Amino acid sequence: MASPKTPPPLLYADSENSADALYFGRVGVPDAFVALQSGKKKYAVVSALEFGRVKRTSAFDVVLPLEAYVKKARATWPQRKAGPAEVIYLLARELKQSRFTVPEDFPAGVYEQLYELGLDLVIADGPLFPGRENKTPAEAAAIREGNRCSAAGIAAAERVLRESKIKGHRLIYQGRPLTSERLKFAIELACLEAGGASLNTIAAGGDQACDPHDRGTGPLRAHELIIVDVFPRIAATGFHGDMTRTFLRGRASDAQRALVAAVRAAQLAALHAVRAGVNGRTVHGKVVEVFTARGYETKQTPRGSVGFFHGTGHGLGLDIHEPPRMNGTLDRLLKKNSVVTVEPGLYYPGLGGCRIEDVVQVTSGKPTMLSRYHYNWELR
């Protein structure tokens, strides 16, 4: 927002779903509300339900009562609904500010109505707040805390797997078959204790793990690869952790060992390449190189893709997935202080899936690890 030509930001969103709204106002508001900047001041228009809290705890300089603006809108346009567009228009007129920048995900309904009312809205080409990518030390610490929470979840999974008894190909935990659901419960409980909420936790084994977004259901088996991917949100800050480890309880085959070794080698190659000024595509290419050199082919089959068919990493912060992305199609240079996951994976039904994911902050040299958990995976 630094350029004098860029109009100031305007948002209509809640801060649960919109990381931009949370970043801008630094306060949790569960329903969509109007937030905008004019001059150097940040304005919010909220209902009586939020007023006191937002006034007390947010980054907004001016907090205005929604009810007063709705009343004014009713008086101004007796024929119109007194909705967010009308409220925004009235406030903009008071502030003598007729141009705003809105994010790409600004609601089209409000956008269209503001156009009719005569406001001049520019849709941001890319992030509304490019500064979100540049993580401050406090933000990096919040992400590290998120990964401490992820690691607590992964440790709980490892503990449950180690405590499970092997009976043939079955895993028995505390007298009953170990399932993905029971493993996820142990993980999510550990995350809750660590101050975060882990939703959509992945604890998937065997062929299920070959679908990287399959969260896992039913019995987990011995001697099979089990992917554990934990991405909690820390309640206090809104920042996330995102880590993955792959375990196997029992005895691994040579093919499983080679697969895991390839993924870890690919991760190390990628981590070695991450640096300010490097193209995300180049980092992704390092992973592909390792897999190709070791004979792991990526291809589409009638039942889905096999091999390595997702990106190498994504930005992490107030959103789980945010810029910058590192994959085979985007051309974009990594910036200093941005935070990315590095998470190569290989997936072959029959053999199994493996993904290893850590989080780093980009520097002009070696990246700073923001996640920490060991890489021992074969739990005999």
Add this chain to the structure above:
Amino acid sequence: MASPKTPPPLLYADSENSADALYFGRVGVPDAFVALQSGKKKYAVVSALEFGRVKRTSAFDVVLPLEAYVKKARATWPQRKAGPAEVIYLLARELKQSRFTVPEDFPAGVYEQLYELGLDLVIADGPLFPGRENKTPAEAAAIREGNRCSAAGIAAAERVLRESKIKGHRLIYQGRPLTSERLKFAIELACLEAGGASLNTIAAGGDQACDPHDRGTGPLRAHELIIVDVFPRIAATGFHGDMTRTFLRGRASDAQRALVAAVRAAQLAALHAVRAGVNGRTVHGKVVEVFTARGYETKQTPRGSVGFFHGTGHGLGLDIHEPPRMNGTLDRLLKKNSVVTVEPGLYYPGLGGCRIEDVVQVTSGKPTMLSRYHYNWELR
């Protein structure tokens, strides 16, 4: 979407944040994806990462690979980004479908680009899927399950409060001061065990509880009203519960007893009024009547509002807040089978806050309770 004049729906959203996307496709997709209808068929365009799972488990009739459409977009427009608008345009052209209805919260960026490309988009005036308000028996059961989860959380809170020792005005639980944070942890753990995730749980006492969206921090005190509001999402269905009880550990004053009695009387009056064809504003009016008759005044003060300053209820389903709303400003008749919360509250700093919330399904007679928990609140 039944009217022949309404163009078919088009969405670009993920199904974590967009209940419409989840309702339409009945599958969890964590990143925004293209979903639309043409004729009687539902189409989705998803990446390799989601393809197999969406094909196997969703309500989509046709699942198409994103990568193929991105490739086609690059070939068609070498100068443009190959983004969602281009993908939608190419698919629409294949289907010979140039008009769609989009939800009010459709992303303005994609909306604007599709306009430039020449698609004719109508923004829904109200919900994209009005059918979401009409809860089927299975959906009502899923909401009942959500409230079973809420009740498990509230029961955990009651247990902790009962087990806490009273030392003067302090509450000591397991040897340490009981805090909002510890109470929320007990609630959220119970919700997790019951199959749901409770985020932003409210466990606030004293003057904190007078701000209805304050989640509560620090020590909870004896002889003070403590509001416990639990609104988990059930992982398996995406549906929510939403219940509130107000407790007091210790001895209540006459003024506290009168306050709680007024809120419960107001809730019963509102529940008595809920019926298909009744205006939501009328239901809200019943609550106001009870409070007025008992001398509870609502007004704005420099530090925020006091009295009863939120709506009486809101629709509940895949979203925590969805139509219909029941408050003092909206004029809207309740429809049969819709599901609403009924949650009057009174808030007076110094005395305390009280809110009691249950969930009902609207019928042509007495509403069906979809939540269940006792109303004993004074825990001596």
